[in-house]
Amino acid sequence: MSEQALTAEDLLRHRDRLRRIARDLISREAPIDDVVQQTWVTALGSPPAQGNLGAWLKQVARNAIRSMQLGDERRLLRERAYHDQRLRDSSTTDPAEIQARMELVQDLVKSLRELREPYRTSVYLRYYEGLTPPQMAQRLEVPLQTVKTRLRRGLQMLREELQRKHEPSAIRRGLAVFCVPGTLPLAKSSERVAGRDWSFQALAGAIAVAALGFFIMVGRKEADSAVLPSLDEAPSVLASNPSAAVGSASEASPLVVRRALPPRTPPKSPTVATSSADSSPAPVLLAAPARLGFMKRAASEEAAVETVKPVTPDGEEYRELLESIIPQQMLDDSLPGSAVAVVDEGRIAYLQGYGVADLETESPVDAEETLFRIGSISKAVSAIGVLAAVDQGLLSREADVNTYLEQFHVDTRFDSPVTIDHLMTHTAGFDQVGTNRLFYDPAQRVSLGDFLERDLRRVRPPGRESCYDTYGISLLGYLLEARLDVDYGVAMTRLVFEPLGMSRSFVEVPDDRRDELATGYGFTAGRHVRQGYEYYASLPASSIDSTASDMARLLVALSGDGSCGTARLFSSEMANQLRTSQFRAHPEIPGFSFGFWEEMHNGQRVLQHGGTMQGYSGDFFFLPGQGKGAVVLMNRDGETGPRPRLAWAVTRALMNHWFPEGRTSIDVDRPRLEVDTAAYTGTYVGNLFCHGCPPGAGWEASRFTEVTSVEPGQIEIWDRSFEAVDQDLFLNREQGRWVFFTRSESGQVTSFADSYSSPGNTYEKVGERLRQEALGEAPRTVTELDRAVTRVLGDWESLRDLSERSLDSAEPGSFEEFSDCLIACESAAALGDLAPTEEFLDRGLGMLEELAVPEFLKQRLRGRLQVCESMAHAVAGDLDQALMILEEMADEDPGWTLDSLQWQRGGPLQEALGGDPRLQQLVERIERAVGS
Secondary structure (H helix, E strand, O other): OOOOOOOHHHHHOOHHHHHHHHHHHOOOOOOHHHHHHHHHHHHHHOOOOOOOHHHHHHHHHHHHHHHHHHHHHHHHHHHHHHHHHHHHHOOOOOHHHHHHHHHHHHHHHHHHHHOOOOHHHHHHHHHOOOOOHHHHHHHHOOOHHHHHHHHHHHHHHHHHHHOOOOOHHHHHHHHHOOOOOOOOOOOOOHHHOOOOOOHHHHHHHHHHHHHHHHHHHHHHHHHHOOOOOOHHHHHHHHHHOHHHHHOOOOOOOOOOOOOOOOOOOOOOOOOOOOOOOOOOOOOOOOOOOOOOEEEEOOOOOEEEEOOOOOOOOOHHHHHHHHOOOHHHHHHHHOOOEEEEEEEEOOEEEEEEEEEEOOOOOOOEOOOOOOEEEOOOHHHHHHHHHHHHHHHOOOOOOOOEHHHHOOOOOOOOOOOOOOEHHHHHOOOOOEOOOOOOOEEOOHHHOOOHHHHHHHHOOEOOOOOOOOEOOHHHHHHHHHHHHHHHOOOHHHHHHHHHHOOOOOOOOEEOOOHHHHHHEOOOEEEEOOEEEEOOOOEEOOHHHHOEEEOHHHHHHHHHHHHOOOEEOOEEOOOHHHHHHHHOOOEOOOOOOOOEOOOOEEEEEOOEEEEEEEEEEOOEEEEEEEEOOOOEEEEEEEOEOOOOOOOOOHHHHHHHHHHHHHOOOOOOOOOOOOOOOOOOOHHHOEEEEEOOOOOOOOOOOOOOOOOEEEEEEEEOOEEEEOOEEEEEEEOOEEEEOOOOEEEEEEEOOOOOEEEEEEOOOOOOEOEEEOOHHHHHHHHOOOHHHHHHHHHHHHHHHOOHHHHHHHHHHHHHHOOOOOHHHHHHHHHHHHHHHHOOOHHHHHHHHHHHHHHHHHOOOOHHHHHHHHHHHHHHHHHHHHHOOOHHHHHHHHHHHHHHOHHHHHHHHHHOOOOHHHHHHOOOHHHHHHHHHHHHHHHO
16 A cells, blocks of 8 residues: 555545445444544545555544444443433422423423424433534634534524423423533523422433434434435425425425434535445545535436535635725724635635624624625626526527517517526626615515516617626516426526525525624614615526625635536536636626626636625625636625725735736726727716616616817716727827727617726716617607706706696606606796795605505605605705705605605705704604604
């Protein structure tokens, strides 16, 4: 035998041999896996230097068996002495009392068996095996704080379950029956149970111990034969087991295949993986959470789910690097808590929680346990789910999406159909309506199909320009529903979460696990404000909740060949396609891969997606094919205060660490072309707005910018000079910044894309001819855009004229008539004209009562009309009356008052009242009311 140390691959070649040795040494089948695993740990940690490998393995196996037997004997002796003592102390003989207490223990055992992982294992190790929290942390290979969190939550779950039938004092006595001496759960001290009669505890203790051992052994045997149903079986399986729809971690779920307790000796080496080509089970060294599974995918391909070790040996370099910047940056960003994971060389190299998950309870963030809402990162994860379905032959990237749709169809106004590729690269050309998709009461939310049927509208040919597309991504999720005949959440569990072992990832965290979600905060007026839980009709674009640990598993798969350990998300061929740029306006302008946008850092191409929603924000990036990346999750948003910069600080630190000499090289000496720049000049607007919505009924146009001509071949944007260096391509030589102009089929300039901005933020050229090209014969929509431009530029005289003319021609009783009235009211108020403002206010309130629109939209529009009245008084100089109106609004409905004030942020109302401290005090009072 070679003197070189054995590797995992060496030992895998001998796995059948080791199982035969273990089977020869021990007659019972149950502990064979434990013997093999213990032997593997020793073999990898202290390999033989010379001699016969078979004889050496046999001796190591014998030692493992002897050690296990000694441990069992010690535990049995300890239990026997403990229960003998309880028998000696017992004096209770009342049969009714004994019967009642036996029922309690039976309920306790049942509740413990039904307790989901990892809480069940934690309670078992603490109160049955008697391990201390530090010993548990070593056994499970998780941080000590994680152990404490699991114990606290596990015991709380047991309390809540048992309190339905039993008194709290009885629960404490029942839990005590399977505690080792000195560890009494839920009791303040051992004295609280001292002096009680223990005949019941002695008898019940034996029942509990036997029952615990029985359900653990039975659970293992049942799990060995369980397989994941195929996608074709999903509807019937889920109909019989609704808990699978939310990825339940209970053993009843068909999506959880096998569970095992952690090994008695903690692993000392990297995880050993199995080969999917060999059906014989190879030993897998378990890390937290204790989980081993064999999952069958649609093509009946089996793969063992390997748990990636939380921290690799080189994790200390990242600890030193990141802990030198993260705490200070969190202070600068006013972040309550965050969780950070770093992937390097295809493994999780660093995983750490910082700060608190809740400011009131001060519960710490646990990077493995604490759930965060990932916001718009959901868009990228949804695209990955569709790629997995494509990889399995369930969808085609090139097919017209209408081939999969029945409830509704995408209109065919343009010659080119919309494909899945267009949806995944944000180039489908849909309008971004923006409203009627957020709810705080899930009962009021419409279905994904109804939401898309109502608001899916095309405004430009597909593939021409990118626009950050909530509606295209939502359609991707709906395609999974239509094709697999399950809802979106189940589809994502089947296609992404379960294959990668992301057991703590959900499309909206279930209510019974909401306590695991970090509390989301806004930050305004120098303080944190608790935010409500948002429910979206556009689920695939907004609503995934996960942990840093789970997202790190996804990072491993995406930054490599599509696998995480022995788990596989999709084929290596699909992983190669993900690495490729799928849409760029120009080769010099970063674009999109599938679901992710491209960025350049230190000369390296990075795929990235960020997310923010009320109370949460985060970032997710990786270097395709290099096995590197990171995820940062935070429980503070950027909607109600300055955007947190922690994610950018982590990205910059890691990229400088990985590529200290890397720089993006741009040839700034390219000669200037003396082209006529007249075609490029004009007003441009960021295309992320609703083109066909009346004011107040959709996302409104913003981010206007002017392109002006300086001289032939030179233009100016954002007060910076750009020179033409190629057809429609301009370069700012000082910053190395590119701008590329896109043209329509008729040759007219329609938009430009910028190499510094997100590729989803294209700027469209404002002009009636181009609007009609995109929207067809829609002169009213042209008027809406003209009014939007006028409003942003603050030309209130022109805006009132436009709105009054439009109001005279609007259909009576229509939403368009009300919209015209609202904008006329706003423009009159901005000019300080009280009489017309009150006239439009009364007229608008009357119209609003008759409009057939949802009640929440009526509330929003009512607030906007009323805030116009306050603005008119403020501009006219009557600040007391303006503030009194706002106070009355706040007393009636603080939420919509805050929405109305945000609508007028930066406008005439803020200009007139901005220096009055009473306004700031009022805003703080409103925010407190909304936050509570």
